[in-house]
Amino acid sequence: MKTVKIIGRVLLILVKVLAVFFLAILLYFFIPPFYNRYVVYPELEHERTALWKKYKKPELLIPQxxxxxxxxxxxxxxxxxxxxxxxxxxxxxxxxxxxxxxxxxxxxxxxxxxxxxxxxxxxxxxxxxxxxxxxxxxxxxxxxxxxxxxxxxxxxxxxxxxxxxxxxxxxxxxxxxxxxxxxxxxxxxxxxxxxxxxxxxxxxxxxxxxxxxxxxxxxxxxxxxxxxxxxxxxxxxxxxxxxxxxxxxxxxxxQSLRAKYLKNGKVEWVGPNAKTISINEPGWKEKLLLGKPDVAGWAFKMELDTxxxxxNFANTHIFSDTLSSRSLKNDLVKGHAYISFESLAEAKGFQFVSTDSSGKINAIIGDSIQSKNVLKLKAISPFAVKFELYKNGKLIDSKEDSYDYEFQTKNKKGNYRIVARLKFRRKQLPWIYTNPIYVY
Ligand SMILES: [Zn+2]
CATH class of the missing domain: 3.20.20 (TIM Barrel)
Known part of the structure; x- marks a missing residue:
């Protein structure tokens, strides 16, 4: 009788330990998403709305x-x-x-x-x-x-x-x-x-x-x-x-779970990496879950990476004269391009150029220019950012909370590129990386 009691107690302890363990796992995985949903993301959204209101259309420095x-x-x-x-x-x-x-x-x-x-x-x-x-x-x-x-x-x-x-x-x-x-x-x-x-x-x-x-x-x-x-x-x-x-x-x-009706009336379930999970006759679960098919025929979808x-996440901007594959390719391989993270803010209007002693623009990103012809490097942004200037990969200068930026190169040769950062929840998030201007 005593042994049975002991076993009972041990089992109860085990169940309690397991319950605590599962609860801990549940909290570990589910508290942060809900905290994000109700605290962090609304805060970020609020900051983004406020930022977007401070958009200033930048002056067009270049013809492209x-x-x-x-x-x-x-x-x-x-x-x-x-x-x-x-x-x-x-x-x-x-x-x-x-x-x-x-x-x-x-x-x-x-x-x-x-x-x-x-x-x-x-x-x-x-x-x-x-x-x-x-x-x-x-x-x-x-x-x-x-x-x-x-x-x-x-x-x-x-x-x-x-x-x-x-x-x-x-x-x-x-x-x-x-x-x-x-x-x-x-x-x-x-x-x-x-x-x-x-x-x-x-x-x-x-x-x-x-x-x-x-x-x-x-x-x-x-x-x-x-x-x-x-x-x-x-x-x-x-x-x-x-x-x-x-x-x-x-x-x-x-990266999704999707389903569609096939021509023969069966339903194809498609999982991650677009792999077919099953093709079956529609049953109770299809009747419950599948709705009107969308343009691609999906009658059910639960997706992550739309x-x-x-x-809208990682973009490349190309400065070009014409919107055609050939023209875009020609300018891209010249480095007339910068990258941006657009879910933070739209980057169009951002420019980084070099100017001569009379203030005339003589190179844009990707261009090579003789050091004796460069007096200043100049950048402008549609939003106030932290400008960071990198020379041959080393951070050499920065300016916070500004729509524009200038730097005197003083005949110094090197590859100069800009990283522009936007402030969200006190963090400076990289928003733009330009290709370098090559001063030789
Ligand atoms: Zn790929």
Whole structure:
């Protein structure tokens, strides 16, 4: 009798310990998302509204137009995305994009260009390209050609670039042939690269699910970390030759649970990475969950990475004369570009230039200019920011809470670039990274 009592007591203690343990786990994962939902995100939203009211249209210093777009996006032409134009276009319009450079995974070793979606749709330029196998590159030939992914890689890069195309290294955290003489640039930011460095992806996921409504842009930003390693790699590469920095969305719109009716009346359930989970006859759960199909046929969807939230997250702005693939590519490879994080604030109007002794502008970002011709570097912003000036990768000057910035170079040679930071909840968040002006 005594033994039974003891066992009973031990069991009870065990149950209590387990209950406390599970409660602790529950609190650990669920308190922060709800704290975000009811305290942090409303506060951030309030600050963003106040910031946006302080917009000042910057004076136009340069004749080129600032075109905003995204690079490295995926569509149904990739094995791990189902995205179609009818989904991509409204998201791109809402994010106020002027262009999208796609980088779909290759379908076979022989890759025929142009491939997939390419053209001008509702004033948005969409250019096709491939994310290569192996050390990943975005290859945009801009001509009719068949590329063989089994051929020698450096020869392929050389040919694409020589014949007017574009090659950018993707996923800069991975190994690449950095000394290759032909590639034109790299990703200085990629949403995916930033996501994989999360120490606690489960927490990120739960927060994203709980804050998937009006606060999704803030929950999305939880993955953001300054890519200091990649930025310093970029700076070191620029000491040898011009390597253009761009931002990548790597949008797949595929971290979701979705369902659609097929032509034969069955229902296909699609999970993360656009993989089919099951195809079955509609049963009680389909009757309960599925509604009217959307433009892409999805009758049920629970999504994390929508096209809009990716398109509105990490952008590349290109200063160019014409909105066409060719013109945008030409200016991008010249480095006439900066990157921005637009869910914080719209960056159009931001400019960074050099001026001569009479105050005349003689170079924009990406340009090279002789040191004797430069008197000042000048930047202006549509919002008050903290300007940080980096020379050959080292912070040499800064100015807080200002719409404009000036720096006398005093004939000092070097690569000068700007980081502009916006203040949110007392933190200075990086908002813009420009390509350098090369003073030689
Ligand atoms: Zn990709």
């Amino acid at each position: 137009t600032d075109f905003k777009g995204v690079l490295h996006s995926h569509t149904y032409r990739s094995h791990d995305s189902r995205g179609i134009l009818a989904e991509i276009l409204p998201a791109a319009k809402k994010a106020k994009l002027d262009f999208i450079f796609l980088a779909d995974h290759r379908m076979s070793d022989l890759d025929t260009f142009p491939r997939g979606i390419h053209g001008i749709f509702n004033d948005i330029v969409i250019e096709s390209g491939t994310e290569s196998p192996g050390p990943s590159m975005m290859v945009t030939p801009l001509r009719n050609v068949v590329l063989d992914w089994k051929s020698d890689r450096s020869q392929l890069i050389h040919d694409v670039v020589k014949k007017g195309g574009m090659v950018f290294y993707l996923h800069s955290e991975d190994g690449h042939d950095w000394a290759n003489p032909d590639y034109q640039g790299l990703e200085i930011y990629n949403i995916h690269s930033d996501l994989i460095d999360e120490k606690n992806p489960v927490k990120f996921l739960i927060n994203g699910m709980i804050n998937s409504g009006i606060h999704r842009h803030w929950s999305y930003r939880e993955l953001f970390d300054e890519q200091t390693k990649i930025i310093s790699l970029w700076d070191s590469l620029n000491n040898h030759r011009k390597i253009v920095g761009m931002a990548a969305v790597d949008a797949h719109n595929n 096209y809009f939230h990716s398109f």
